[in-house]
Amino acid sequence: MTGLDDLDRKLIRALAVDAGQSASALGRRFGLSQPAAWRRIRRLEAAGILNGRRLRLDGQALGFGVTVFLGVKLARKGRVSLEDFERAVSAIPEVQTVEHVLGLYDYRLRVVARDLSDFERVLRRRIMTLPGAGDVEANVLLSEERLPGPIG
Template identity: 80%
Template sequence: MIELDDTDRFILRALLRDASQSAGAIGRQLGLSQPAVWRRIRRLETEGVIKGIRLRLNAEALGFGVTVFLGVKLARKGQVSLDDFERAVSAIPEVQTVEHVLGLYDFRLRVVARDLSDFERVLRRRIMTLPGAGDVEANVLLSEERRPGPIG
């Protein structure tokens, strides 16, 4: 585990708010030079604290107005491997995330669809036809607030 000081935490919070900020812009907020901030960011990347920078798309603006969290329990665990199911479900474009979880279900999926009838089509024709797909539980997202999580 890496030791983080207040400056590292400030940089991480700034990047969580807007990852497109330059090291110079963050440095001006901190009273540090651009190279000093850049070196700290590189160290945080090298140490694995920063795993990458992602672009978040607005699914609703792209015509996908429904997000569903789907719990999937494999029907035949011995006959179909978890890896095979994960690989197959990851190939479905509407499936945004695939998480192998411990609990009642084996996988938790985040699925986007244009509307509920489109989700039903994706569920019936794509997800439920996958090898090993068994019981499912769907939870429709009503609203979402993203939190950055704890920073050391």
């Protein structure tokens, strides 16, 4: 999809805040009919600009009081494949995201746990036993604020 107009950008911003809004509500908000808003949303989805709608769970309310960002450097001994590591780490339920990154570490993981001792258990018994797991660095999340994305 080539050019986005101002109305497309407004729809994207509105859906980024609340992806559950109906086409009817968005149409009323931006001066469109429900079918026109629906067609624009479908066009943005078909172009790959809108990619799914996600539900954000409150980890705290579900009993997961600790979130840790974990940098993982793969051990060079044995040369485990990236796919093997990714497959194994993705199977750990406490690991919410797996990001292959460039920098000091090879991967950045978002891990949730009930508390710090639960995180230590996940780290020692699950993550550090993965094929190729080497050095790690843990950063405990203190607070999180959702900031507007790059489309302003």
